[in-house]
Amino acid sequence: MDKLSSDSSDSELGELLLDDSSESGHIRGSSWRWMPKNALGLSMLSLLVYIAVLFTVRVAAQLASGLSYQAIDTHFTLNIRVTPEDLDAIGENKTDRVQVNGGDYAAVLGVYHHIHCLNNLRRVVHWDYYGPRLAGGKHPEGFSKEHSNHCIDSLRQSLMCHPNTAVYTAQWQDDPHSPIRKDIKSDAVTTCVKWDSLDGWARPRALVPGNYFYLPGPYKSNRVAYEPKSSSGGA
Numbered sequence: 001m002d003k004l005s006s007d008s009s010d011s012e013l014g015e016l017l018l019d020d021s022s023e024s025g026h027i028r029g030s031s032w033r034w035m036p037k038n039a040l041g042l043s044m045l046s047l048l049v050y051i052a053v054l055f056t057v058r059v060a061a062q063l064a065s066g067l068s069y070q071a072i073d074t075h076f077t078l079n080i081r082v083t084p085e086d087l088d089a090i091g092e093n094k095t096d097r098v099q100v101n102g103g104d105y106a107a108v109l110g111v112y113h114h115i116h117c118l119n120n121l122r123r124v125v126h127w128d129y130y131g132p133r134l135a136g137g138k139h140p141e142g143f144s145k146e147h148s149n150h151c152i153d154s155l156r157q158s159l160m161c162h163p164n165t166a167v168y169t170a171q172w173q174d175d176p177h178s179p180i181r182k183d184i185k186s187d188a189v190t191t192c193v194k195w196d197s198l199d200g201w202a203r204p205r206a207l208v209p210g211n212y213f214y215l216p217g218p219y220k221s222n223r224v225a226y227e228p229k230s231s232s233g234g235a
Contacts, residue, residue, distance in 0.1 A: 078116050080205040081212070082107045099215040100207065106214070109202055114158055117151030124148055166190060 081104035087094055098106045123130040124143055134143065141147055166188035175181040216222055 077199065077202045077206050078108060078112045079207040080107050080109065080202055081105065081207055082205065096218055098217065100212045101215065106207060109198075110158070111198070112202070114155055117154055121148060121151055164190070 081100055081102070083104055084094060087097075087105060094105065100106050120142055123134075127143075134140070166186045168184040168186040170182040171185045173181040173183055
């Protein structure tokens with residue numbers, strides 16, 4: 001095995017250090033001479049980097065807090081119209097049920113009601129973000145404690161009525177930062193509704209705001225709201 005003397009090693013190291021330092025000094029000198037000539041370009045680059053960082057931080061914060069809720073858009077599909085024949089086919093009673101123009105009935109699919117409830121509860125959890133944005137908006141009662149309790153109970157009933165009976169077991173995870181970490185796992189097979197088919201049935205029936213109106217109801221209190229305004233000086 002060849003051995004290097006300490007003298008030769010130190011000598012070579014000294015030469016390397018001298019070469020690096022002299023080259024570095026040359027580069028630093030060139031950089032300082034280049035910067036004044038390109039001050040405007042550097043300013044523009046700094047501004048672009050600043051904007052990019054701000055945008056990235058904002059998007060990351062929204063994703064981390066669950067504010068991005070684009071998986072299922074139920075803005076218009078929450079309320080739909082169903083025909084008298086639709087209700088007859090499923091055995092629904094039509095007595096005193098709310099109708100819209102065209103003679104159809106106003107309805108809500110249960111799953112969209114539950115997603116609506118989840119979305120409202122999500123916004124209540126992140127009220128520091130949504131509160132200022134929803135201030136002065138329509139239907140503030142949708143974010144009240146009473147409505148939140150209604151949503152929680154509605155979801156509870158749905159979960160207990162249609163329980164997921166899959167059996168989950170705990171599986172150890174090799175995580176040096178969490179020695180007792182366990183994740184639940186299940187090999188159960190779940191049969192799901194084809195969401196695209198369900199959503200495809202509902203969307204053409206959506207009651208889009210501004211494109212429909214309610215027909216007067218059977219009670220006097222219902223009819224008052226829809227009676228034409230009498231002109232001044234009328235009987």
